[in-house]
Amino acid sequence: MAAKIVAQKFGGTSVATPESRQRVVAHIRRTLDEGYRPVVVVSAMGRRGAPYATDTLLDLIHAQGEPVDGRDEDLIFHCGEVISVAIMSHLLKLAGVRSVGLTGWQARIYTDGHWRRAKIVRIDSSRILRHVEQGEVPVIAGGQGATPDEGEITILGRGASDTSGVAVGVAVGAEKVEIYSDVPGVAIADPRVIPAARYLRRIRYRSMYEIGIYGARVMHPGAVLIAQQGGTPIVARSTFADSPGTLIGDVEDETRLVGIPILAGVDLLTVPGGTRWNITREALFDRFAAVGMRGAEGDALVVAVAPNWRAEVEESLRAEGLGVSRVVSDVSLVSLVGEPGFIAESFARAQAVAGELGIPVLFAERAEIRSTFAVPSSEASRLATAFYETFAA
Numbered sequence: 001m002a003a004k005i006v007a008q009k010f011g012g013t014s015v016a017t018p019e020s021r022q023r024v025v026a027h028i029r030r031t032l033d034e035g036y037r038p039v040v041v042v043s044a045m046g047r048r049g050a051p052y053a054t055d056t057l058l059d060l061i062h063a064q065g066e067p068v069d070g071r072d073e074d075l076i077f078h079c080g081e082v083i084s085v086a087i088m089s090h091l092l093k094l095a096g097v098r099s100v101g102l103t104g105w106q107a108r109i110y111t112d113g114h115w116r117r118a119k120i121v122r123i124d125s126s127r128i129l130r131h132v133e134q135g136e137v138p139v140i141a142g143g144q145g146a147t148p149d150e151g152e153i154t155i156l157g158r159g160a161s162d163t164s165g166v167a168v169g170v171a172v173g174a175e176k177v178e179i180y181s182d183v184p185g186v187a188i189a190d191p192r193v194i195p196a197a198r199y200l201r202r203i204r205y206r207s208m209y210e211i212g213i214y215g216a217r218v219m220h221p222g223a224v225l226i227a228q229q230g231g232t233p234i235v236a237r238s239t240f241a242d243s244p245g246t247l248i249g250d251v252e253d254e255t256r257l258v259g260i261p262i263l264a265g266v267d268l269l270t271v272p273g274g275t276r277w278n279i280t281r282e283a284l285f286d287r288f289a290a291v292g293m294r295g296a297e298g299d300a301l302v303v304a305v306a307p308n309w310r311a312e313v314e315e316s317l318r319a320e321g322l323g324v325s326r327v328v329s330d331v332s333l334v335s336l337v338g339e340p341g342f343i344a345e346s347f348a349r350a351q352a353v354a355g356e357l358g359i360p361v362l363f364a365e366r367a368e369i370r371s372t373f374a375v376p377s378s379e380a381s382r383l384a385t386a387f388y389e390t391f392a393a
Contacts, residue, residue, distance in 0.1 A: 003037040003132060007174040009142060009165025012053065013182040014239040015084050016046035023239050024088065025095050027180065028137060032097070037132050039172055041142045041165040042088055044080025054080045070115025074144075074155045078104070081141035081161070089139045099137040102128070104153070107138070109145035109164065111154045118154035119286060120145055120163070123171035132172070140168060157289070162220035170230030177227065177234045178245075179219060184238040185246030186211075186218050189260040193381045194388050200254045202247040207258045207337055210370050213285050214335040215263030221285065224248065257346075259337035260387050262380050263291065266304040266333065268363060269313065270326040274301025277320050288313050291333070293365040293372060302363055304333055304374070328362055332380035335372040336387060346391060347371050353386050 008031065010024050024042075031038045048055035054077060061068055061076045082103055089101035108124035131138045142161025146153050156163050162179055169177035186208065189197040205228035212221030219236060227234050227248070237245035271277065274292070276299065284290050290305035290313055305313050307329070314324060336346060347366045354361050354373060359382065363374035375383055 004035065005039055005132065005172050005174040006031055006036040007039045007041065007165055007169030007172065007177040009041040009161060009177065009179050010043065010239060011161065011181040012043040012046055014180050015042055015088060016050060020239060021088065021091055024180070025091055025097070027239065028092065029095065029097065038137050039128060039132065039168060039174065040088070040137060040139045041161060041168055042081065042084040042139060043142050043161040045084050045087070052080050052083045071152070074115050074153055077155045078141065078144045078153050081143060085139050085141045092137060092139070097137055098135055099139055100131050102138055102140045104141050104144035104164070105146035105151055107140045107168070109167070110148040111145035111156070113147040113152060113154060116155060117157040117287060118145065120156065120167050122148070123167060125171040128168065128172055140164065159217070159220045160222065162223035163226065166223040166226045166232065166234065170226060170232050174232060177232055179234060179236050180239040181218065181236070182238065182240060183218060184241050184243045185236045186248070188255070188258060188392050189384055189388050190216070190262060193262065193384055197388065198392070200246050200258060202251045202254050203258050204251055204253050205248060207253050207369065208248045211259030211261045211337045213291055214333060214337070214370065214372065215261035216259060225282070253339065255338070256342040257336060257338040257391050259335070260384050260392070261335050261337065262384055263304060263333040264380055265306070265377055266331055267307050267310050268328040268331045268374055269303040269305065269310070269324045270295065271301040271303060271317060271322055272325050273299055273322055274303070275299040277301065277317065277322055279316070293363070304331070330377045331362060331374050332377040333372050333374055334380050334383045334387065335370050336391065337370045340368050343367070343369060343371050349390070350387060353390055354383055357382060357386055359383050
């Protein structure tokens with residue numbers, strides 16, 4: 001009988017300290033004791049300020065002068081995950097667990113070669129599976145790969161270790177992918193904004209993708225799409241607790257309202273005729289970390305994009321013969337995600353809630369399973385809290 005495989009991805013906070021790294025080792029040992037063969041993907045250790053965190057490494061290269069070449073940025077970007085791999089593979093060996101550390105290239109994760117936001121085009125799982133069959137735990141660097149021809153190191157983008165973890169899980173035929181972080185699952189709202197926000201036991205792929213691209217940071221949206229395409233369930237869990245987490249898969253949403261995400265600090269671009277722009281919503285997010293919404297009049301498109309990606313969005317628009325008629329900066333999107341009936345029923349009430357608080361709504365859109373309200377960034381947390389109290393408490 002073939003070994004049952006579980007892919008496990010551990011985020012930056014999970015590998016940030018000696019204590020948290022021992023918790024990772026304990027999770028892997030538990031998985032082995034349960035009869036599974038783990039395939040592990042890790043992020044870089046910690047957050048900005050920690051010596052080997054991705055942001056610390058990027059600050060180092062950007063401090064030397066601008067602009068930074070994309071290839072050079074990807075080279076330094078990938079170092080944080082490689083350090084994590086070496087440390088975690090070593091700790092597993094010290095704990096009596098046979099392991100092997102692999103970079104994205106060594107794991108044969110092949111990408112399309114775009115700097116900063118590459119896409120996985122293929123994973124040759126033969127080496128990973130060989131290590132599994134030999135009784136070793138592969139520990140793989142997240143968020144990175146290499147071109148199949150020249151072996152150029154490329155990065156999949158911010159937060160894309162989730163994408164690596166799920167893509168590797170699908171490629172090796174894992175029964176599930178466990179995504180470990182510092183929160184016990186998927187909450188209806190960001191617990192840093194609303195500490196009382198309730199955690200969900202289950203959420204369907206489509207809803208999880210929607211809350212991801214509109215700002216929820218618990219999981220990279222690209223990972224959700226890959227899991228859905230591969231038919232592989234995801235479990236979002238905490239490294240620091242034994243709670244069962246949130247199941248993301250081919251399931252029914254637990255509640256009518258499943259998310260109140262905030263996409264903070266974006267520029268809002270109005271593009272007349274923008275619906276003629278030859279790009280899908282998924283590609284818009286993949287290429288520019290941007291989201292598009294339909295304007296209230298005609299075929300105008302409203303694009304929300306981080307300021308550092310705005311120039312590339314405008315360049316792509318110009319290539320299609322389109323331009324930007326209006327820009328509003330320092331905007332945040334606050335959305336409601338849930339069942340179509342709930343979205344239809346709640347749209348007017350949500351606008352009224354903003355009005356009662358004196359919060360100006362710069363743009364509003366109602367889609368099938370989402371409504372979105374663009375407001376000044378200084379008001380986003382207040383509006384999200386009011387939405388939670390009105391619709392979820």
